[in-house]
Amino acid sequence: MSDTPKxxxxxxxxWATAIAKMLCSNVSQIAWYMRNNDAIEHIRxxxxxxxxxxxxxxxxxxxxxTSDINEAVAYADYIIFAIPSAFLSTELEKLTVSLEDKxxxxxxxxxxxxxSLIVGEHFHEKYGISYDNIGVITGPCHAEEVALERxxxxxxxxxxxxxxKIMGKNLNSHYIKTKTSDDIVGTEYAAMLKNIYAIAAGIxxxxxxxxxxxxxxxxxxxxxxxxxxxxxxxxxxxxNDSAYLGDxxxxxxxxxxxxxxxGNMIGKGYTVKSAQMEMxxxxxxxxxxxxxxxxxxxYEAKTPIIDAVYSILYEGKDAKSVFSKLTxxxx
Numbered sequence: 001m002s003d004t005p006k007x008x009x010x011x012x013x014x015w016a017t018a019i020a021k022m023l024c025s026n027v028s029q030i031a032w033y034m035r036n037n038d039a040i041e042h043i044r045x046x047x048x049x050x051x052x053x054x055x056x057x058x059x060x061x062x063x064x065x066t067s068d069i070n071e072a073v074a075y076a077d078y079i080i081f082a083i084p085s086a087f088l089s090t091e092l093e094k095l096t097v098s099l100e101d102k103x104x105x106x107x108x109x110x111x112x113x114x115x116s117l118i119v120g121e122h123f124h125e126k127y128g129i130s131y132d133n134i135g136v137i138t139g140p141c142h143a144e145e146v147a148l149e150r151x152x153x154x155x156x157x158x159x160x161x162x163x164x165k166i167m168g169k170n171l172n173s174h175y176i177k178t179k180t181s182d183d184i185v186g187t188e189y190a191a192m193l194k195n196i197y198a199i200a201a202g203i204x205x206x207x208x209x210x211x212x213x214x215x216x217x218x219x220x221x222x223x224x225x226x227x228x229x230x231x232x233x234x235x236x237x238x239x240n241d242s243a244y245l246g247d248x249x250x251x252x253x254x255x256x257x258x259x260x261x262x263g264n265m266i267g268k269g270y271t272v273k274s275a276q277m278e279m280x281x282x283x284x285x286x287x288x289x290x291x292x293x294x295x296x297x298x299y300e301a302k303t304p305i306i307d308a309v310y311s312i313l314y315e316g317k318d319a320k321s322v323f324s325k326l327t328x329x330x331x
Contacts, residue, residue, distance in 0.1 A: 005103075005166060008032070008076030010069065010091065012039055013281065014052040015107055016082035018143035021053075022171045024062045031064040033072035035091075040065045053147040070097045078103045078167060080137065084282040085110030085119065092127075099127050103163055105135040105156075109191040110284035111291035118188045131159040135167060136184055138191045140246035142256040149175040155243035157181040157188070181243060185233040190225060190244045193306075195285030196292060197221040198251040199263035200305050203312065203319050206267020213327070217305070218252050220330045224303050228292070231299035259285040266312060267319055289313055304329040 007027060009020050012034030023030050034040060042050045043065060047057050066072055073079055074097045083091060085108050106119035115122050120136060123129045135158035145152055154171060156178055158164035168178035181187055200221070201214055209217075225248065226239040239245060251257050262283035265275040272286070293310040296303055308326045311317040 005077040006031070006075055007078045007080065007170065008072040009080050009082060010072060011082035011107075012036055012049070012051070013082065013084075014143040016080075017049045017053045017056060018141075018146035019080055019082055019107060019137070019171070020058070020063070021056050021146060022173065022176055024058060025173045026170045027062070029062050029064060031066065031072040031075040033066050033069050035067060037067050040067060053143060056147050069094050073097050073099070073102065076102070078105060078163075078170075080105045080107055081119065082107040084108070085112050085284060086282065086287050088112050088119065088122070089114045099123075099129060101133075102129075103133045103135070104129055105137055105158075105167055106188065107137040108284075109138075109195055110288050111192055113287055113291065116291050116295060118185070118192060120184055120188055131184060133163070134159065134184060135164060136188045136191070137167070137171075138187050138243050138247055140242055140250040142250060142254055144256045146176070151175050151177070153242055153246070154178045155181050155187060155241075157184045157243070159184055179242075181241075183233075183235060183237050183243075186229050186235065186237050187243045189229050189232055191247060192284070192288045193225050193228060193292060194221075194248040194251045195259040195283070196289045196306055196309050197225070197248060197285075198257050198259035199266070199283070199285040199289065199313075200309050201252040202257075202260035202263020202265075203267040203309070204263075204323060205260070206264040206269075207320055207323055209323070214253075216330055218249060221252070221305055222248055224301075224305055227301045228296065228299070228303060228306075231301045232295075259283045262286065263309075272313055285309075286313060 007023050008031035009016050010033050020032050048054050104123050108119045112122045120134045138155050141152040156164045156168045164180040222245050258281045289309045292306050308322050312319050312322050
């Protein structure tokens with residue numbers, strides 16, 4: 001690998017667009033894969049993604065735009081996946097080039113449904129990629145605030161600190177600050193779990209619960225997250241660090257949170273299907289709730305919030321009744 005590694009972004013959504021913007025501040029060219037050829041042509045002609053973060057203007061000379069995932073992967077040393085976890089397996093099935101010697105960073109906040117694995121574990125177990133070549137990009141950070149160049153913070157986790165620092169260096173800017181971590185598994189599970197808790201926060205809001213209950217809910221959520229992650233991967237970590245608590249808070253409270261928005265609609269009486277149709281973006285927490293609930297059958301952590309969200313989304317239970325019972329389990 002050269003001293004100036006090449007980067008590819010896989011995905012055409014808001015987070016992928018935000019990451020492409022960050023990288024373009026630091027490198028001369030990136031490969032950017034998205035399935036939608038119309039979106040690619042729009043960026044080439046109009047210099048912005050018409051579907052997501054349309055206010056971000058790109059220097060198209062810096063973009064190797066392609067609808068061929070193999071072209072993007074072949075180009076890059078560092079590959080950042082930023083597509084919904086539900087679509088990851090389908091995209092990876094298109095690969096004919098090898099991932100050997102590639103450094104994979106996940107910017108996906110979910111579990112791969114086909115394997116019930118977080119993305120890093122999926123690449124390790126299904127593609128034989130060493131954890132030394134796997135990393136995670138996590139928040140607290142919303143794509144919309146990256147577009148506005150509001151000060152934001154990222155945690156870059158990787159088993160190899162040098163590779164984490166290289167990724168961090170190439171995402172840094174006057175409005176993006178990065179720090180590194182060696183907790184690949186914990187930060188990725190946290191990124192997945194916080195979406196479930198954001199759905200819970202949205203449901204509570206939709207049902208008419210106020211700020212006092214929301215604060216109690218988030219306080220219980222971080223403790224529940226700590227118990228779950230400790231069961232899955234025990235190591236020394238401070239759950240109050242920004243990659244865990246900070247990411248939970250921004251996702252639970254922000255008006256930009258698609259998972260909170262999804263939960264809010266459920267609380268207001270939308271069915272799951274109608275809420276999904278109403279939204280133009282995927283709420284990762286919907287898939288995560290099922291995966292976390294099933295995983296916890298093995299780990300048996302005490303997770304009343306996850307259980308409540310699962311029962312509403314997948315068992316069709318009445319949100320008002322479920323939350324009435326949940327309030328008795330929180331402290």
